Amino acid sequence: MARVLTRRELGRALLARQWLLERTGAATEEAVTGLVGMQAQAPYAPYFGLWSRLRDFGTADLADALTGRRLVRIALMRSTVHLVTAADYRALRPWAQPALDRELDTAFKKDLAGLDRAAVAESGRALLGARHLTPKELGAALRERWPDREPRALATVVRNLVPLVQVPPRAVWGAGGTTRYATAAGWTGAEPDAGADAGRIVLRYLAAFGPASAADLQTWAGRTRLRPVLDELRPRLAVFRDEGGTELFDLPDAPRPGADVRAPVRFLPEYDNLLASHADRTRVISDENRKRIGTRNGMRAAFLVDGQVAGAWKLRRDTAPATLEIDPFRPLTATERADVEAEGHRLLHFAAPGTTHDITW
Known part of the structure; x- marks a missing residue:
């Protein structure tokens, strides 16, 4: 099993x-x-x-x-x-x-x-x-x-x-x-390849986004009927199931850290593929927060706390000081808030060097 x-x-x-x-x-x-x-x-x-x-x-x-x-x-x-x-x-x-x-x-x-x-x-x-x-x-x-x-x-x-x-x-x-x-x-200076090497591309997807289901693969690709590609690759893949029983495929030697591994605060830009490449995205964002980052035309920039989307952010570089606006979706502990601000200041130094900085909540 x-x-x-x-x-x-x-x-x-x-x-x-x-x-x-x-x-x-x-x-x-x-x-x-x-x-x-x-x-x-x-x-x-x-x-x-x-x-x-x-x-x-x-x-x-x-x-x-x-x-x-x-x-x-x-x-x-x-x-x-x-x-x-x-x-x-x-x-x-x-x-x-x-x-x-x-x-x-x-x-x-x-x-x-x-x-x-x-x-x-x-x-x-x-x-x-x-x-x-x-x-x-x-x-x-x-x-x-x-x-x-x-x-x-x-x-x-x-x-x-x-x-x-x-x-x-x-x-x-x-x-x-x-x-x-x-x-x-x-x-x-080069034309596209004559055709897609579907198996190779699926293996690359799994390396970057796995473990993943057939529905996850199809969501990332924007295509349907890709299950046969996974079935053909099955002898080369590791097979798992999620808690709901859905079959998941992965590269045998790909990293799969334990649940207790620390996940630091990270800031993601608008439309980041981390949040757009699975049918079931609850591994990194709740269904409720997925609605919160969605906009009429796309997806807001988001930040991660302990491996899950915990809020959205917006950078204003045309102001003095350059300002990072943080919109948390849940109450943060004092330690989490300090970690978000520390990473936020690093983001400001990257995006708006040589000027003053501020973070607003």
Whole structure:
């Protein structure tokens, strides 16, 4: 009979894979690879996510990798923008394509009815081969050929069928800039792989997020019908069950710390994949608090206490002093409050060096 892993044990395992029990000495690009990308529609979110995970991380490490085209921001899993290495864009884009197709078939079904999507995609590819365009500019240019169609829908067809990257200075720390697209092939010099190596990608998911169920895997990928991939891999995997009896899969030698391992305070950015990559997320956030961090358009930045989301935070760098606003979801002990403030001051020194700092509750 498969061993049962408690919710707390599952949480500790996830935090260990995510380098949130102990910061790692990995370099930026190595870490992004190990995390199988970082959700990044909030342009500066990965800076804070990497700071919370790496022992020696500076904003220039990520900014230089973006301008050097070693890291790219591109729509992948769940049709959301992810930060990945240039090599991983090639592997992960075919894997993510069903989620991108489904978005067109659902959110834009009415707008795209009867449209030759392939023709729109090729027209967009040609436009972006000439110059980088904002989504609005791309949609307007496409509408000249399809005047009866909504520009946003036309631009999304190109985004979802032609791999596009958001080019710097977008998401470059201290520079900023609006979203402008280039084709990923033109920007990186390489086309996506011919097809997804599903087994390899699932093993990478388990290394970063396991132990996990089939439903967890599908939530992360934004895809369905992935149970057969896990079944094919079963001889190579360790199999467990959670307290509710759900079957969980993992790499045999992956870290699974005990429930008593200390979990330090950590600050997570908006949309962090730690909180978006399982169907059952109670290993790190209660269902009640999951509602509290949810917003109309996404997910608030959150902080962890003893391995669980205990509140949300917001940083105001444009004020004097730079201020970290902390919104706890439960009463904190004096020791917990002191630990949150200590980590908060470290966050302020990282994000707003050379100025005065304040923390408000």
